Amino acid sequence: MAAQPVTAGLGRATPKRHPLRDEPKLLLPRWLRRLIIVVLLIVVMIPVGYMVLMSFTPNQDVALGTISVGVLGFQNYLDMWSAAPLAAGLLHTVIIAGSAAAASVVVALLAAYPLTRFEFKGRRSYLYTLVALQTVPGTTSVLPLFAVLSWIQTTLSVTFIGTYWPIILTYMTFGVPLSTWLLVAYLRTVPRQLEEAALVDGCSPLGALRRIVVPMAVPAMAVAFLFAFLVGWNDVLFASVFTNQHTQTLAIALERFSSTNAIAGAPVYGELMSAAVVSSVPVVVIYLVCQRYLVSGLAVGSLAG
Numbered sequence: 001m002a003a004q005p006v007t008a009g010l011g012r013a014t015p016k017r018h019p020l021r022d023e024p025k026l027l028l029p030r031w032l033r034r035l036i037i038v039v040l041l042i043v044v045m046i047p048v049g050y051m052v053l054m055s056f057t058p059n060q061d062v063a064l065g066t067i068s069v070g071v072l073g074f075q076n077y078l079d080m081w082s083a084a085p086l087a088a089g090l091l092h093t094v095i096i097a098g099s100a101a102a103a104s105v106v107v108a109l110l111a112a113y114p115l116t117r118f119e120f121k122g123r124r125s126y127l128y129t130l131v132a133l134q135t136v137p138g139t140t141s142v143l144p145l146f147a148v149l150s151w152i153q154t155t156l157s158v159t160f161i162g163t164y165w166p167i168i169l170t171y172m173t174f175g176v177p178l179s180t181w182l183l184v185a186y187l188r189t190v191p192r193q194l195e196e197a198a199l200v201d202g203c204s205p206l207g208a209l210r211r212i213v214v215p216m217a218v219p220a221m222a223v224a225f226l227f228a229f230l231v232g233w234n235d236v237l238f239a240s241v242f243t244n245q246h247t248q249t250l251a252i253a254l255e256r257f258s259s260t261n262a263i264a265g266a267p268v269y270g271e272l273m274s275a276a277v278v279s280s281v282p283v284v285v286i287y288l289v290c291q292r293y294l295v296s297g298l299a300v301g302s303l304a305g
Contacts, residue, residue: 055274062269076274080257083268086275089253094282096239096249097232100168102174103184104228105221106225111176112183113209114141127184130177138174142241145170149242162244170238175228182227186220187213222290233283250279 028036054062056072081087115123146161153160160166190213198208214221233247239249258272 013205051273051276054270054279057267057270059270062273074196076270077278080271080278082274083271084253084275085248086250086253086278089248090279090282091241091252092247093233093250095165096164096247097171097229099164100171100175100232101225101228103168104172104179105175105224107172108179108183108224109217109221110215111180112187113213115180115184116187117195127181128182134175138237141170141173142237145238146241161242162247164247167232167239167242167247168247169240171228171232171235174231175224179224179228182224183217183220185216190216194215219292226290229286230283238251254279 053067053072055076056074057067058071058073058075061067077249114120115127134206145166149161149166181267194212194216195205195208198212199205203211234251235249236255239252240255243252254272254275257275
């Protein structure tokens with residue numbers, strides 16, 4: 001039997017590849033991409049660098065607008081702790097924002113799992129309700145929440161407003177909808193066959209959720225935790241209403257510090273900048289620690305949506 005020529009398959013037309021479609025980086029020249037990155041870094045780093053530089057500059061020099069390398073020091077970082085209750089505010093913020101974010105992720109996971117695994121009446125309505133909740137301005141919720149919490153406090157004859165619980169529940173009302181949507185988008189990418197295999201091996205549905213789904217959903221849970229954490233970390237409005245001097249957050253401490261502290265009528269900008277740097281460090285650290293989870297969680301969630 002004669003051997004078939006190797007060129008028998010050469011008659012097939014090979015599909016043409018579109019370079020711009022297959023390689024998005026080719027849309028812009030390399031020098032232009034680098035220029036855009038440099039410009040964006042400059043725009044972002046100038047205010048951050050100015051804040052850090054002012055935090056090492058004495059208050060008098062900041063007020064006069066003069067900066068000298070010879071006068072830079074750490075005195076502002078030492079004075080700010082005694083000028084305002086920043087340490088207590090930092091601790092309260094970590095407790096409140098961390099607890100609200102962790103609870104939001106747990107509730108969102110327990111809601112997202114049945115939403116992606118079962119078909120039931122009202123499923124779409126519930127998802128649309130979560131979207132609608134994101135459109136409600138937070139300022140419109142302050143008075144109704146305060147009225148409800150005051151009624152609970154009066155009815156039960158307990159001190160409720162001013163403790164951790166009302167502010168944590170308030171932050172959860174904003175953290176749960178967003179976390180649920182993120183986890184719904186991510187859990188759609190988790191193969192159901194893995195859970196079915198676990199059920200065949202004797203796992204309960206809750207056991208399959210704990211042993212199979214949760215480890216695979218860690219990137220999405222990290223993204224949801226970070227976004228829910230930022231809700232409490234950056235908030236001033238609700239914290240000013242539902243906390244007191246014993247539970248005030250870092251944002252409230254900074255706001256009062258900037259409005260009440262002054263030297264010879266001029267605000268203590270140096271100490272204020274140092275306090276701003278300290279308040280930014282925990283969020284930056286969380287971003288750095290969760291960076292790989294953030295990239296994978298947002299990428300897969302966006303493709304699943």
